[in-house]
Amino acid sequence: MTRTAQVVVIGGGQAGLAAGYHLRRLGLEFVNLDARTEPGGAWQHTWDSLHLFSPAAYSSLPGRLMPPQTGEEHPDAAHVVAYLREYEKRYELPVRRPVRALGVYRDGGLLRVETDSGTWHGRAVISATGTWRPFLPAVPGGGDFAGQQLHTVEYRRPQDFAGRRVIVVGGGNSGAQIAADLAYDTELTWVARRPPRFLADDVDGRALFGAATARRRALDRGGTDTGGVAALGDIVAVEPVREARDRGLLKASPMFARLVPGGVEWADGTRAEADAVIWCTGFRPALSHLAPLRLRGRRGHIATAGTRAVDEPRLHLLGYGDWTGPASATLIGVGRPAREAACAIAGLLA
Structure with a gap:
């Protein structure tokens, strides 16, 4: 038809x-x-x-x-x-x-x-x-890991992982929010490619929209690039993220080098055991x-x-x-x- x-x-x-x-x-x-x-x-x-x-x-x-x-x-x-x-x-x-x-x-x-x-x-x-x-980065050993791998879109609730060893990958908002979700009832390891950058606690979506709009206007008139949202930081400190951060539960490790059957391994040979890896990679x-x-x-x-x-x-x-x-x-x-x-x-x- x-x-x-x-x-x-x-x-x-x-x-x-x-x-x-x-x-x-x-x-x-x-x-x-x-x-x-x-x-x-x-x-x-x-x-x-x-x-x-x-x-x-x-x-x-x-x-x-x-x-x-x-x-x-x-x-x-x-x-x-x-x-x-x-x-x-x-x-x-x-x-x-x-x-x-x-x-x-x-x-x-x-x-x-x-x-x-x-x-x-x-x-x-x-x-x-x-x-x-969903974007999943190519990481050595991805096919060797014996545990569960899932993307942000497949994650629902912390109860599904209670008592398990979980690695959350990603230093953006989804990574921080899911890490905060899991920080209390799992053995959590949060990893990111660079140290997480939290926005000031009083910054929310209103300020982010303003920053994005100001950047576009500056570029349209041939002005200096203000950096937009990226200049402010990566993670909006919503209440659950603030609470976990202030309790010292959101400590990010550098990105690991590879997956191994029982978990992940960093370039220096250090390993962390894991039952699940959640890819908050956008x-x-x-x-x-x-x-x-x-x-x-x-x-x-x-x-x-x-x-x-x-x-x-x-x-x-x-x-x-x-x-x-x-x-x-x-x-x-x-x-x-x-x-x-x-x-x-x-x-x-x-």
Whole structure:
């Protein structure tokens, strides 16, 4: 079956919904294709104790403030899922699920989106699939380790590891938060490639968004690179992280050199036994559906001007990080680049 829309939005998470909001306001005909079975995007697949860095009012999509969560200054992931579900319903966004985009192709004056449930043609496409491809670094001995290995996306709760020897790898927010989660009931070893850099305790998502925006504005006017969020540190000191840190439970060791059958080994021969290794090593953009357009450069990066793909002006990329808009991978940050993408597409279609 082949169907047509002016704009095909690939992705039904926060970036796809923000795009849909602005497309609707501009009166454009569009469809959102979401590979997941339920609303809520990637927020449906987080660990149980995860909370936002910011209060609800500073974690909102365009047009609708996130309501506060009773008893919580910083809402949890379940609250975010409920908000996204209500947002989608409130604006009657035409989300079709589960529909997985397999490839985007040039087809005359249109872009053709092949999916696992048929074909869509659009005069423009917004790719909003997010940074949801788990990254696992290549470490010597990975196939020799006899214990359990899992990525952040597979971790749920500390009770699953109670009494076990666990190594958490990663010096970012997910590594610190999961290490703090496990610090009380496991024999924990936390490792990072460089000493963890905690942000000041009063810094939350509001300040991070401000720093990312200031950096982008400085670069756009040819000014000095302020460093953005990276200049402030790596780890937001949310309450569980602060508590574990202040108790002396978050002491990071340098990255090990290899895995061995019973654990890990450092370059000097020191070893630590482990029953499980949790890789908090981040994600990569989910862009395999764009491969047929052949837009990636040598390093796998798609060149963009704002959100627009430089070599295919009918394609916009939204929500993949600062390279598609300041803080565009965040709830509060995706609204402005979503509006810019929708306006650019309106101009193109006119």
